[in-house]
Amino acid sequence: MSNPITSARGNLGRTAAAHVILIAYTILALYPVFLILINSVKQRRAIFNDPLALPTAETFDPIGFQTVLEQGNFLLYFQNSMIVTVVSLFFVLLFGAMAAFALAEYRFRGNLLMGLYLALGIMIPIRLGTVAILEIMVAAGLVNTLTSLVLVYTAQGLPLAVFILQEFMRQVSDDLKNAARIDGLSEYRIFFTIALPLVRPAMATVAVFTMIPIWNDLWFPLILAPGEATKTLTLGSQIFLGQYVTDWNAVLAALSLAIFPVVVLYLIFSRQLIRGITKGAVK
Amino acid sequence: MGQLKLENACKSFGTVDVIRDVNLEVKDGEFCVFVGPSGCGKSTLLRMIAGLEDISSGDILIDGQVVNTTPPSQREIAMVFQSYALYPHLNVRDNMGLGLKQAGQPKAQVAQSVDRAAEMLDLSAYLTRRPGELSGGQRQRVAIGRAIVRKPKLFLFDEPLSNLDAALRVQTRIEIANLHRELGATIVYVTHDQVEAMTLADRIVVLRDGRIEQVGAPMELYNNPANEFVAGFIGSPKMNFLNASALGAPGKSVGVRPEHITLSDSGAGIDGRVSHVEHLGGETLVYINADPHGLVTVRLFGEHAYSVNDRLIMRPDMARAFHFDDNGQRLHPTPA
Numbered sequence: 001m002s003n004p005i006t007s008a009r010g011n012l013g014r015t016a017a018a019h020v021i022l023i024a025y026t027i028l029a030l031y032p033v034f035l036i037l038i039n040s041v042k043q044r045r046a047i048f049n050d051p052l053a054l055p056t057a058e059t060f061d062p063i064g065f066q067t068v069l070e071q072g073n074f075l076l077y078f079q080n081s082m083i084v085t086v087v088s089l090f091f092v093l094l095f096g097a098m099a100a101f102a103l104a105e106y107r108f109r110g111n112l113l114m115g116l117y118l119a120l121g122i123m124i125p126i127r128l129g130t131v132a133i134l135e136i137m138v139a140a141g142l143v144n145t146l147t148s149l150v151l152v153y154t155a156q157g158l159p160l161a162v163f164i165l166q167e168f169m170r171q172v173s174d175d176l177k178n179a180a181r182i183d184g185l186s187e188y189r190i191f192f193t194i195a196l197p198l199v200r201p202a203m204a205t206v207a208v209f210t211m212i213p214i215w216n217d218l219w220f221p222l223i224l225a226p227g228e229a230t231k232t233l234t235l236g237s238q239i240f241l242g243q244y245v246t247d248w249n250a251v252l253a254a255l256s257l258a259i260f261p262v263v264v265l266y267l268i269f270s271r272q273l274i275r276g277i278t279k280g281a282v283k
Numbered sequence: 284m285g286q287l288k289l290e291n292a293c294k295s296f297g298t299v300d301v302i303r304d305v306n307l308e309v310k311d312g313e314f315c316v317f318v319g320p321s322g323c324g325k326s327t328l329l330r331m332i333a334g335l336e337d338i339s340s341g342d343i344l345i346d347g348q349v350v351n352t353t354p355p356s357q358r359e360i361a362m363v364f365q366s367y368a369l370y371p372h373l374n375v376r377d378n379m380g381l382g383l384k385q386a387g388q389p390k391a392q393v394a395q396s397v398d399r400a401a402e403m404l405d406l407s408a409y410l411t412r413r414p415g416e417l418s419g420g421q422r423q424r425v426a427i428g429r430a431i432v433r434k435p436k437l438f439l440f441d442e443p444l445s446n447l448d449a450a451l452r453v454q455t456r457i458e459i460a461n462l463h464r465e466l467g468a469t470i471v472y473v474t475h476d477q478v479e480a481m482t483l484a485d486r487i488v489v490l491r492d493g494r495i496e497q498v499g500a501p502m503e504l505y506n507n508p509a510n511e512f513v514a515g516f517i518g519s520p521k522m523n524f525l526n527a528s529a530l531g532a533p534g535k536s537v538g539v540r541p542e543h544i545t546l547s548d549s550g551a552g553i554d555g556r557v558s559h560v561e562h563l564g565g566e567t568l569v570y571i572n573a574d575p576h577g578l579v580t581v582r583l584f585g586e587h588a589y590s591v592n593d594r595l596i597m598r599p600d601m602a603r604a605f606h607f608d609d610n611g612q613r614l615h616p617t618p619a
Contacts, residue, residue, distance in 0.1 A: 175368035178335050179429075183382035184356030197372050 033259065040064050040252035047248055064249030067240075068257065071250070073228065077236030082261060084146055084232060085214050088153035092210050093203055095154070096161025097169075101191050103162070104169035105177070115166065121159030126152065127219060137224055144227035152220050157210040168202040169195060204272035207265075215262055233258050285311045285436040285469035287332065291341035294324075294331055294493075301327050302493045304341070309471060309486075314463050317473045318480040318516070319490035325473045326441055328490070332471060333362050333439050345436060356385070358437075361430035365442040367422045369414040369429075375401075376410040379429045400431040403465070404458075420451045427459070431466070440472040444479060456482060477517055481505075489513050511611035514538045520568060525553075525576045525599065527606065534614045538605035541568070541582035545598045546589075552596040555579065560589050571595060 038054055039047050046059035053059070068074050103115045126133075133152060134143075142148040172195050180190045196203070221235040237258070240250040287309040294302035301324045309315045317325040330336040332343060334355035342349050350358050361382075369378050376397055383393045401407045404424045414422055423443060430438055443459070444452045460483055463470055474480055480487050481501045489496040489504065489512070497509040501517075508514035514522050515538075523544070524536040530553075546569065555573030567587045571579045581597060589595070606614040 173366060173368060175364040175366045176370070178330075178333075178355075179362065179364060179368035180370070181335065182333060182355045182360065182362050183429075184385040185381075193372075194370065 036252050036255050036259075040249070040256040042249075044249055047252075061249070064247075064251075064253030065257075067247060067250040068253045071239075073231075074236065074254070074257075076229070077231050077233045078257070078261075080146060080230055081215060081233040081258075084149045084153065085211055085261075085265075087146075087150045088157065088214050089207055089211055091150070091154040092157035092161050093207060096158050096206065097165050097196060097199070097203065098191065099158075099162045100165035100169045101195055103166050104172075115162075119159055119163045121155070122163060126156045130219070130223060134223060142224075144225050144230050146225065146230055148224045149220055149230075149232070152224065153214045153217075157214070160209060161206045164206050165199060165202055168199040172198050200272050204269040207269045211265055211269075212262065215258075286344075286346050287315075287437055287469065287471065288344040288347075289328075289332075289341070290344065292328070292331065292338055292343060293340045294327055294336060295339050300493060302331065302339075305493075305495055307488060307495065307498065309469060311469055312467045314470045314472065314483055314485045315488060316480040316484035316486070317471065317488050317490055318475065318477055319496075320516075321475055323490045324493040325475075325490050327493075329362075329439055329441055329471060329473045332437070333360055334358050356382075359433075359435050360437045360439055361433045361435040362439040362441065363423075363426045363430050363443045365445050367414070367426045367446070369422060369425055371414055374411050374413050375406060375417070375425050375428075378414065378425055379432050382429065382433045396432045396434075397428075400428045403431065403462070404428050419447055420455065423447060423455060424458075427462070431462075436469065438468050438470040440470065442474055443472075444474070444476075459483065478519060481517070487517070489516060508538075508605065508613065510613055511536065511538065511607040514605055514607070514613075520580045520582060522605075523576070523579045523599075524607070525579070529575055532601075532604075532606060534606045534608045536607045537599070537601075538607060539599040540603070541580040543600040543603045544579070544581045545600070546581060546583065547596050547598065548594075550596055550598075552598040553579075555595060555597060557589050557591050557593045557595060559591065560587075562586065569595075571597060573597065 035051065039051060041062055041064070042055045042059045043061040043063075046053070046055070046061075099118060103111060103118075137143050137148045142151070176194055176198075177190055180194055185193070216234060217232075218234045218238070221230075221232040225231070226235065233254070237251060237254040240247040240254065287307075289305050289307045292302060292305040293300065305328065317328060319325050327336060331338050334350065334353060338351050343351055345358060345360070370381065373381065376394075379397045379400060380393045383396060384390075388396075397410070398407070401410055404427060406421070406424055406428055409417060409421060409425075414425065417425065423446070426443070440459075444455055447455060456479060459472075463483075472479075472483060484501055486498060487501055487504055488498050491512055497504060497513045499507075504513060504517045508517060511524065515524070518540055520541045522538045522540050524538055527534050527537050530537055553573050553576065555571040555576075557569055558572045558578065559570040561568040561570075564586070566585070567583045567589070569581045569583065569587070569589055571581060573579055579597060608614050
């Protein structure tokens with residue numbers, strides 16, 4: 001038997017060490033973001049002279065933000081990015097959860113094959129099909145529309161969503177679903193009112209994984225929707241990156257602004273990770 | 284109102300037959316318990332009655348109506364699950380009322396039914412709580428309440444007491460028995476615990492490998508088991524099976540209940556050595572090693588000061604013994 005006091009102290013030491021490592025990693029990971037933020041409010045010369053320095057009264061200059069907000073349709077780009085991300089996310093979560101529920105809940109011929117087929121997209125990057133996708137979009141008259149982006153991103157996000165959610169759907173108690181069946185709830189209501197709330201933490205995880213690549217993507221907006229009216233934030237920011245001259249103030253300001261919506265969405269989803277509500281359902 | 288009839292009911296998963304040719308009739312108001320070891324198909328059979336598993340062949344009739352393809356919600360049944368299966372996001376009142384609400388009953392009527400059931404189960408104070416804020420026993424009462432509220436033709440219980448601790452189990456068992464008396468409802472109850480079966484049932488159905496081994500009132504099964512399996516399963520501690528040829532009896536084995544053996548220090552009988560003694564206060568269980576019978580359990584009333592390695596003579600009450608043949612079937616030797 002170890003002395004409880006020394007073992008508590010040992011635990012404390014271990015906890016402290018773990019926190020030191022985590023804090024160090026956090027600093028390492030966040031430092032580039034921090035650099036973007038501080039340099040976005042510095043004069044162009046100050047950015048190059050001493051990129052690591054904090055802005056002072058002398059070097060402070062919001063010219064980048066002014067450029068961004070005045071030049072180009074920044075608010076429109078912002079809105080486009082937001083619409084594309086949120087709508088894609090909604091469809092990925094809805095269809096992903098539905099497919100996962102069906103695969104986990106119903107015994108039907110080809111169940112396993114269907115699951116593998118849906119997971120195939122995790123291993124094959126959707127960009128390989130860019131040419132074909134462009135041809136389809138041209139044929140469907142969807143080039144330069146946000147719809148085209150939503151469709152592509154929904155397809156891109158579904159495989160991982162189905163794969164992860166399937167596992168969590170299996171963990172939803174059979175008794176609970178059967179009790180609902182006896183109470184006369186339809187399969188749709190069982191899905192929406194019983195299964196979905198119970199897999200909410202997993203949904204939040206999937207949402208975060210799905211959201212970030214969509215928000216940051218440059219490839220598909222550039223190919224499918226490069227028109228002025230449908231430019232996303234990432235694509236819109238490119239105008240400040242010239243072949244010969246780059247307006248670093250504006251680029252850094254645009255990037256700083258682009259961070260916030262993602263942070264807000266992340267905060268919303270991370271709140272869902274709290275699982276208190278599942279307690280007491282079974283056992 | 285509330286008859287159940289199974290006619291040649293069969294169920295197979297792929298090539299595996301889990302329920303084979305079950306015929307059973309449960310009368311109105313009867314408390315019928317399915318009992319058997321795990322994997323014997325008793326839960327599957329219950330789920331088939333509920334409509335949660337489809338029936339491979341044969342018929343299920345409730346009140347004379349074939350319900351093979353009727354969805355669970357329209358069979359007028361209610362089910363209580365081992366894991367309670369309460370809706371975590373609804374409070375006790377909504378948990379209990381959901382079935383009625385779903386059936387389109389007016390709000391006032393639902394509230395009234397819920398209140399009445401809550402009163403019966405002592406849950407009135409907890410109606411606004413969520414399942415997460417209740418203890419295990421309270422959760423199980425809510426699950427039972429959810430069943431009562433629907434006024435079903437048939438109550439189905441799937442091992443409802445397995446998740447409760449021993450004291451609560453006895454208490455809830457009594458509550459279920461009282462409930463049955465008050466409601467006069469037809470109940471089908473699944474358990475692997477033969478004590479629950481004995482104490483609750485009007486009629487016990489003993490299942491093994493998807494087949495019915497015997498159906499009868501608890502005392503009928505105790506006093507007149509059809510075969511070795513039922514004899515060993517009903518009664519606690521388990522019946523002893525003694526070597527028939529060593530006793531000069533017909534058949535392969537002689538079944539003697541632990542309470543039907545007396546012990547003495549000398550005289551004629553089966554010679555053995557004490558291997559373990561359990562003192563329970565009101566009764567004493569003595570485990571005795573005796574060749575060629577193996578370990579024999581003897582149940583004595585009151586306190587007895589035997590200790591390990593004592594040499595004892597056992598005298599089984601042969602008038603109350605059962606004889607079984609090589610296949611475990613009961614032999615009825617004519618008294619000589």
